[in-house]
Amino acid sequence: GQNIDQPTEMTATEGAIVQINCTYQTSGFNGLFWYQQHAGEAPTFLSYNVLDGLEEKGRFSSFLSRSKGYSYLLLKELQMKDSASYLCAGEGAAGNKLTFGGGTRVLVKP
Amino acid sequence: KAGVTQTPRYLIKTRGQQVTLSCSPISGHRSVSWYQQTPGQGLQFLFEYFSETQRNKGNFPGRFSGRQFSNSRSEMNVSTLELGDSALYLCASSPGAGRAYGYTFGSGTRLTVV
Numbered sequence: 001g002q003n004i005d006q007p008t009e010m011t012a013t014e015g016a017i018v019q020i021n022c023t024y025q026t027s028g029f030n031g032l033f034w035y036q037q038h039a040g041e042a043p044t045f046l047s048y049n050v051l052d053g054l055e056e057k058g059r060f061s062s063f064l065s066r067s068k069g070y071s072y073l074l075l076k077e078l079q080m081k082d083s084a085s086y087l088c089a090g091e092g093a094a095g096n097k098l099t100f101g102g103g104t105r106v107l108v109k110p
Numbered sequence: 111k112a113g114v115t116q117t118p119r120y121l122i123k124t125r126g127q128q129v130t131l132s133c134s135p136i137s138g139h140r141s142v143s144w145y146q147q148t149p150g151q152g153l154q155f156l157f158e159y160f161s162e163t164q165r166n167k168g169n170f171p172g173r174f175s176g177r178q179f180s181n182s183r184s185e186m187n188v189s190t191l192e193l194g195d196s197a198l199y200l201c202a203s204s205p206g207a208g209r210a211y212g213y214t215f216g217s218g219t220r221l222t223v224v
Binding site for chain 1: 114141143145152153154155158160165166168200202204212213214215216217218
């Protein structure tokens, strides 16, 4: 199965860079998603990795190493509005079933 | 285009009652999946429907059930409510195979069981 682990909380300064790591057990796994969730709101899609390597989308980048069961989300030029929870989720091989990590709460300070 | 619509937004029920939650996916999306989110357990998969068929089911008791209609709208039902069922229930819509399309979540239904 998939156990997905990520840090509980991180703090960073506005304008800085933060890297959120995610590790998982690799059996029965298709790809890896990252979602952002502000308090009281729906999770919103940030990125999806199915192949090894780095995917860049503006200030956000996501990396995947399938052999190591490792992913990270990189947030650059942090803004106050980036304060949120970031959820790492693996998609099962059968598809359309996401297994989520516990989420990493990022606090951006001025 | 309209997003994923979940109704109601908030609900308070008493232990032992049952509840039905509704989810209307993005127009054209045929897959609807349901998740329970609690502070202690995070987001956990309940089940997924595609073209009115349940394709995947998570590890929840039989009190949790769902269905999907021909217009892709989905409902989930929880019978004999327990205090531990208090949670945010989210549904996610995708065209078919989620993958690079991502799954679009609704704003959720916050259920409180008293």
